[in-house]
Amino acid sequence: MKKEYYLDNGATTRPYEEVVDLVANISKNCYGNSSSLHTKGIEAERIINQAKEDLANILGVKPSEIYFTSGGTESNNMAISGSIMANRKKGKHLITTKIEHSAVLEVFKHYEAEGYETDFISVDESGKVNVDELLRAIRKDTVLVSVMAVNNETGCIQPIKEIGDKIKTLKDKPLYHVDAVQAFGKMPIKPQSFGADLLSISGHKFHGPKGVGVLYIKTGTKIEPVMWGGGHQGGMRSGTMDTPGIAGLALAAKMVYSNLDATGRKISELRRSLLDFVKDKFKDAVIHSEHCSLDHIVSISFPNVKGEVLLHHLEAKGIYVSTGSACSSSGKSKSHVLKAMGVAPELLDGTIRISFSEFNEQEDIEKLKEALEEIIPVITIKNRSKVMR
Amino acid sequence: MLPYFTDIYGNPSSVHSIGRDAKRVIDTERAKIAEILGAKPREIFFTASGSEADNWAIKGVAAANRKKGNHIITTSIEHHAVLHTCQYLERQGFEVTYLPVDSYGKVSIEDVEKAVRKDTILISIMHANNEIGTIQPIAEIGELAKSKGIPFHTDAVQTTGTIPVNVKDLNVDMLSLSAHKFHGPKGIGVLYARNGRIGDNLIHGGAQEANKRAGTENIPYIVGMSTALQLAVENMEENRKKVQMLRDDIISFVLNNIDHVRLNGHPTDRLPGNANFSFNYIEGESLLLMLDMKGICASSGSACTSGSLDPSHVLLAIGLSHEVAHGSVRFSLSDENTQEDVDYLKEALPGIVKTLRNISPLYNGRKEGNNHV
Structure with missing residues (x-):
């Protein structure tokens, strides 16, 4: 497998x-x-x-x-x-x-x-x-x-x-x-x-x-x-x-x-590693609720990217994330949460949620980083139109 | 079920392949269950239990039809999941007719017909009774309901997997079952609804189950239920014969070897594994405890009400006195029971009944010709 x-x-x-x-x-x-x-x-x-x-x-x-x-x-x-x-x-x-x-x-x-x-x-x-x-x-x-x-x-x-x-x-x-x-x-x-x-x-x-x-x-x-x-x-x-x-x-x-503290420390490191990378590589990406969020959940909007396209490209590499919540994902409507936060309309579509558990390892994050670095430039709409010209 | 905990662990609503794998499993199992019941996949809705399916069917239709009418017809011997839901609706201003049953526990079609009014919005009658095993003439009642244009629900929790349950043959619009x-x-359970039409939702939230029943689907249990149903149906005839033989053995033994005992329920139209007796002059609960000490598990009435000291509403409805109803015990057999189990019961039962009667003031009073004790 x-x-x-x-x-x-x-x-x-x-x-x-x-x-x-x-x-x-x-x-x-x-x-x-x-x-x-x-x-x-x-x-x-x-x-x-x-x-x-x-x-x-x-x-x-x-x-x-x-x-x-x-x-x-x-x-x-x-x-x-x-x-x-x-x-x-x-x-x-x-x-x-x-x-x-x-x-x-x-x-x-x-x-x-x-x-x-x-x-x-x-x-x-x-x-x-x-x-x-x-x-x-x-x-x-x-x-x-x-x-x-x-x-x-x-x-x-x-x-x-x-x-x-x-x-x-x-x-x-x-x-x-x-x-x-x-x-x-x-x-x-x-x-x-x-x-x-x-x-x-x-x-x-x-x-x-x-x-x-x-x-x-x-x-x-x-x-x-x-x-x-x-x-x-x-x-x-x-x-x-x-x-x-x-x-x-x-x-x-x-x-x-019984594992709450150890898991918390582990997930906190995974989160920091991912966020440092995103901030470094994708200057215009927006990290939502960065300072009030539980370490377990990371919500990121990439401008000019379709979240669903990104999700499927990641999936092709065996990486599973989501756009918004699973329960509304079949509903196709834009996130009511991000809208309520006043997130710009052009960012709503480009959002993915990465959520960790104690089963995740640094290896998962490295794989995700590598994939983002490869996929994002390819699927960003601005870049694609340049190529077409 | 096990692989569906660890391998197909996704959320069926997720758009990625782990979620889609889970969704596919649900669709496949839904289709299998639909086929067994003679239904279409889109008519099958997963619930968390038979109770939920009953609550949903009844409350849903009631809430959706308030403007049309507020009269509901059911029977006095339904499972509490139906009865208590109807009683709740009565407190909300609905009118409910609780049809009587005859001494075998059967509902008469004439009574159903007489009870129908212009403002009747639902008829709910169980397929077979959980305590005394009597099977109701559901297909005929369904025919009548159809001719009157009234939605008809049946609680088939006791019958599914035991006797044939086909929604077309039974002429039902809605049907509840429990795995x-x-x-x-x-x-885990199912509510079948003809053409996917149910009244209002009971559980609101996510878009699962065609937007009708929210909540992340319980995939392992859905697979478990579907597999169990397929097995039950495949072996139904063979199991029915076997279980019925064991059951009849118990019935003839008890009726021939123990005095002052009554078989409750219909002599022929009854669930193959059900034997319900009233042993005069003793408490059903004491009998249960003594059987339990010998490793025999039975029940007085239904499990759900076993904590209560009230006599069974079903036994009262078939005309038993409180006293006799209290002395009742249900033996329910499945295909996993053997002749050995039955022989063991036959060996233990007469002695226990005798012991209990010997210490019963009622029994001793009877001997002295004094029935007032």
């Missing part, structure tokens, strides 16, 4: 070997339904309880505050729809930001169409949410504020603690949801210190399985289920529990956090 |  240089870890990650082994082992041996009263059921329930405890430890919360879902998208939907439906009497005003993932934005748009008034808060040019604007927007009838911890396209770390601290002091405070899908596993995530009532996580973003996620719900939060049925998980989310997936997610979380 | 009921993985 041709060597792969996978630099699209913001889209998804390769699961840890240990996680795959555990998922396979539990699928084969602990196949009980965790709701059954007999031994096979109790065995499955015990695995799930252990997973809850492990995640609670990592998040610094109680195991009873951990709910399992089918992924980050469901967690976000459950948090947003569930709190809106449960607080209909409080009001019909919602707040989120312009740069959220589609799993948040689309839910808000759905409620907007249903007659809810929604404020989409703007960001500054670095991609950071305007905290003052957000706080000013909060009203007595605001039901929910939802802000992502880290933006998935630019990596920009959002001031979620600052926002949470302010919300905490309000009298008629709205519920506060944090989408931590892109952040979890890359930095410490402690919902209590953010003042979050709800927080979403997705397994496949940190070397866990796809199809499994977590929603943290602070005790006492007024929220209603989205999925009705057998009353699993205290009635909050019906559906037979995916024991192997849940155990796999918990193991991946433990592994990624 | 872990046919030896596939937990955490």
Whole structure:
């Protein structure tokens, strides 16, 4: 097989070997339904309880505050729809930001169409949410504020603690949801210190399985289920529990956090090496959110280059990156995140996202550098027209 | 499933080849599942469970048709994923008719027809009941729904992979299924929708599943479900015969060797692996615990409600008293069970029932002619 240089870890990650082994082992041996009263059921329930405890430890919360879902998208939907439906009497005003993932934005748009008034808060040019604007927007009838911890396209770390601290002091405070899908596993995530009532996580973003996620719900939060049925998980989310997936997610979380510092140092070096190179070789390239970004994500615009063309040229060399987010990449529309940051229209098309994980090595970066140096001059439109003349 | 964790680990929405490989896998498996169900690939939508498929079908149609009407028809013996969704909609202002069933657990077509109103927007009736195994006349109900122009949904979670499930033969517009009921993985299911038409979305976000169900697709589980379904269908006839033989062996043994016992569900129109009994004068839960100590796993009612002390809504609907319903146990067999398992059960069961009845005040009261205890 041709060597792969996978630099699209913001889209998804390769699961840890240990996680795959555990998922396979539990699928084969602990196949009980965790709701059954007999031994096979109790065995499955015990695995799930252990997973809850492990995640609670990592998040610094109680195991009873951990709910399992089918992924980050469901967690976000459950948090947003569930709190809106449960607080209909409080009001019909919602707040989120312009740069959220589609799993948040689309839910808000759905409620907007249903007659809810929604404020989409703007960001500054670095991609950071305007905290003052957000706080000013909060009203007595605001039901929910939802802000992502880290933006998935630019990596920009959002001031979620600052926002949470302010919300905490309000009298008629709205519920506060944090989408931590892109952040979890890359930095410490402690919902209590953010003042979050709800927080979403997705397994496949940190070397866990796809199809499994977590929603943290602070005790006492007024929220209603989205999925009705057998009353699993205290009635909050019906559906037979995916024991192997849940155990796999918990193991991946433990592994990624036990290595957090070492991985952080490694990725920080990879990032610096790439950025130094880009700044040196491509003077007019624009690095987005450079100073507020998590090291794991690098978003670069090359003027007069089509991001998608660059992506395919890189792919031909076995290097995998993305333009914007995977989830909107089939939608073809220009990045709503970069637009919100005020990035010039001619740069929007020329943007790629490079996202690292602990599986990446300096070799991957060297390969990428070499490829960029070769490809960019060839595909830059200005140069091509010169040749044609 | 394993290669799909490590080799095809891409995000199917990514435009590069690792993503496209994943997308191709999903398309292939979707087509395979569609073929088995007699559907087109674009009519198959992946969900995270049978519960999600039920919630989506019902809430989706309800939300999309609010202006047309607010009446829904279902039965009193549905799985809770349907029942509780309908109850939720009632709280939102919808009207729901819960059709009764006869003592075998069957719905009558006449009752369905009588319940239909001008403002009926959905009929949802399960293919076979999860507790007592009774199979409903879905094709006939589907015919009726079609003639009235009302969308018809069936929860086929218990039947898919066990008995033939073909959306055309069943005359359904929507159908839910769940992989872990046919030896596939937990955490994955399907909602079939004729011509890809479902009501409103339940999970909003990315453009996955033709813009109808957001969320990064769970490729290993999709492959696992598809493989399990193919295996189940290939071996269906053989498995059905085998499982039915074992099941009938249990039924005739229990009815012939244990007193004061009742078989619940239909004598012939029932799932091949299902045997549900009411043992008078004992608690089903105690029976389960004693069976469990001997390494036999069974259930009282459905697994999802096993934590609750309320008697099964299904058993009450077929006319059992609370007392008798409490003494009920379901044995559900699959093709992985053997005659040895059944013989072991036959050996253990009479003794356990006897022990429990000996300590039962109800049973002893009966002997003294005092039924009021």
